Amino acid sequence: MTSYISAAYLASVILFILSIRGLAHPATARHGNILGFIGISLAVLATFFMPEVHDYFWTFFMILTGGCLSLFFAFRVKMTSLPQMIAAFNGLGGLASVFIAGAEILSDTPTKFESSLGLIIGAIAFSGSVIAFAKLQGLISPKAFVFRGQQILNLLLALGIISSCSLFLLSGDIKYFYILSLLSLIIGFLVTLPIGGADMPVIISVLNAYSGWAAVSIGFSLNNILLIIVGTIVGGSGTFLSHAMTKAMNRSLLNVILGGFGLKDQKQATANEQTAQTATPQDAAFLMENANKVIIVPGYGMAVAQAQHILKEMAEDLQKLYGVEVKFAIHPVAGRMPGHMNVLLAEANIPYEDVYELEQINREFSTADVAYVIGANDITNPLARTDSSSPIFGMPILEVEKAKTVFFVKRSLGSGYAGVENPLFFAPNTLMLYGDAKDVTEQIVENLEHK
Amino acid sequence: MSSFWLLLTIFVLACFIGYFVVKGVSPALHSPLMSVSNAISGIIIIGAILIAGKQETDLAKLFGLFAVFLASVNIFGGFAISQRMLRMFKKKTKTEGKKS
Known part of the structure; x- marks a missing residue:
């Protein structure tokens, strides 16, 4: 009997490895998840045949209640x-x-x-x-x-x-x-x-x-x-x-x-008073529809405003109505968990072929007409490359400043999480779009569609 | 080879396998990776079942049963959430999104 159990354990180990392996590509990822579930079920089943296990009823009962309870929450x-x-x-x-x-x-x-x-x-x-x-x-x-x-x-x-x-x-x-x-x-x-x-x-x-x-x-x-x-x-x-x-x-x-990242630098950050140029959603729509290439940079602000669906509409309008090339650029730490932005964009049905990681896209900003930064800040801050005293110095950033025009959709001019002012807000090629990420994008979409 | 050294050998080899397998995961799928591996970490249910399955009823058995409950929440919840996430990464019909 024990050799059967060992064989089952071996099989489930292989299933787990294949499960993670499946995540190498979005097309095989769902199979990976299912393989993982089969692996764990097999292991549990085999364990019930171990000589140490005499009592089944209460264990089954616990698995059943735990499973039902968590499925209820997980799907709701x-x-x-x-x-x-x-x-x-x-x-x-x-x-x-x-x-x-x-x-x-x-x-x-x-x-x-x-x-x-x-x-x-x-x-x-x-x-x-x-x-x-x-x-x-x-x-x-x-x-x-x-x-x-x-x-x-x-x-x-x-x-x-x-x-x-x-x-x-x-x-x-x-x-x-x-x-x-x-x-x-x-x-x-x-x-x-x-x-x-x-x-x-x-x-x-x-x-x-x-x-x-x-x-x-x-x-x-x-x-x-x-x-x-x-x-x-x-x-x-x-x-x-x-x-x-x-x-x-x-x-x-x-x-x-x-911990306590950025707490010390906040005073210094608010001291500097410069004026940033602002734009209206109409301006943004006009510039983007006449562009050849637009790169969209989402951050946690997009997640908070739930702007990913309207963002998809904007991207689609630009592609279909105006033939603009639209790409999405994602920084590894944007959001609250690894890969957070990718999940949100996938939720909005944005094809993953249009979504690029930092290393893949960074050199494309110089050929882009517009960079549309929505709810992100620190991950675009050029100080990370130039100012060695900055707390974010050395952090790889998305080099949006190389685009011809940069739009920042933000609620205010405030500094980001790191407490560092972003000099990009005051750059000559930067235009600020103040407001909620979703509202601003909605207005741009309206302008794109009614012309 | 004593049992400890056997286990340690297996552990070290598993570290290498884990590294190479995880390295291949697409950065776009880091969230599902976390949630799938989180579900898989529910494998400790095996240990819990071994303890919960013993004959005499004592505090240890109750601990084991409770651990079975917690681990199964972890397993089912983890896989369900991963499935929901991965469903969204379905291959989109190419006509949509790209110019057509």
């Missing part, structure tokens, strides 16, 4: 709430590892070290996701929350975790295990609190990685190869994404976690 939730849904599910996965580690410790022959590790990582994944969820859902302020002595407190907590863990390993007294759980939960809360909205793509990826590494620790503790392999793939994927996100901001992970 609005697409705009995706980032927080992912954070929520991730947190629950982390909490599951906490309970598994707890149960393992209560057993007769516990593997203390591996379980403690699983507990710590799982607890941080859980409490961190709770804060990320609360910030994304708007339950607490999405701003960076920094207080005096925060880093000292975190350091003390980390020392507390190390010492309670060592005490538990040495003495085996379960009291220390409970202290360890509590401290791990608290540090997860405290480490996520100072992370501001625009850093969310990083922290969501990190938390995603944690849930994978927690599974690896549990795998070591239960001597389960499947958990180790699959946990590693998940942990690796999250780590890869966090690395990609921090690279796209030219910051280290430590720098993101220490």
Whole structure:
């Protein structure tokens, strides 16, 4: 019997690898997702045949209630709430590892070290996701929350975790295990609190990685190869994404976690008084319909205003009525999770062939007549290349300033998340379109259509 | 080879496989990657089932059952959300969008 189970586990590992592999291209991605589901179902089914499993009813019952409950939410939730849904599910996965580690410790022959590790990582994944969820859902302020002595407190907590863990390993007294759980939960809360909205793509990826590494620790503790392999793939994927996100901001992970990004520079940013040129949606429509090439740069402001559908109309009108070449340019950290803008544009039925990543499109701005920046700021700021004292120095940006005309759709002239003024607003080839991203784009579409 | 070294070998090899597989994922699909891998991390349900399936009813078993519940929320929710997202990345009919 055990060889059948091992064969099933091997098959499900292969299915998981193929599942992630499927995400290499949008055309095969949905199959990838289905393969992943088959893989996990196969693994669960095989586990029921393990000699250790005697009781089925309540386990089935729990799977059924958990499944129904989450399907109910997953299909009802609005697409705009995706980032927080992912954070929520991730947190629950982390909490599951906490309970598994707890149960393992209560057993007769516990593997203390591996379980403690699983507990710590799982607890941080859980409490961190709770804060990320609360910030994304708007339950607490999405701003960076920094207080005096925060880093000292975190350091003390980390020392507390190390010492309670060592005490538990040495003495085996379960009291220390409970202290360890509590401290791990608290540090997860405290480490996520100072992370501001625009850093969310990083922290969501990190938390995603944690849930994978927690599974690896549990795998070591239960001597389960499947958990180790699959946990590693998940942990690796999250780590890869966090690395990609921090690279796209030219910051280290430590720098993101220490938080409070940009808080210091705000005074300096508002001091400078220059005048920016403004334009009306009519001007924008006129310039764009006479252009050969328009590149649209979406940012989080587009997501907030839900402007992606009207943006699609604008792109389509330009292409069909005026024969303009329209492309979309996406910065890796635009939005609140990795790939956020791509999902929103896909939701609006914008063909993914028209959507380009930073490296692919950057050299095309010099041949573009219009760059239409909608709800983005820091990711276009040329200071990132020129001013070495700027907090965003070194961050790769979309070089929109090379386009003949740049339109910025913004509510106000305010600085972006990084607290850095964008000199591009005052450039001679920049025109500001003040207002809600959706309203402004709607007016442009009206002007494009009624002529 | 002792069991620990065997597991460690598997772990290290899995790191390499994970790296190369994830590297191939299109940046446009980073959100679905996160959500699919999040769903897959629900694999810890295996550990939970092993604990929840034991004969005697004690605190550990209750922990296991609760972990089964949490992990299945993670699994079903994760795959459902990924499916919703990926449905939007369906190949668009070429006549639409491009000039025709």
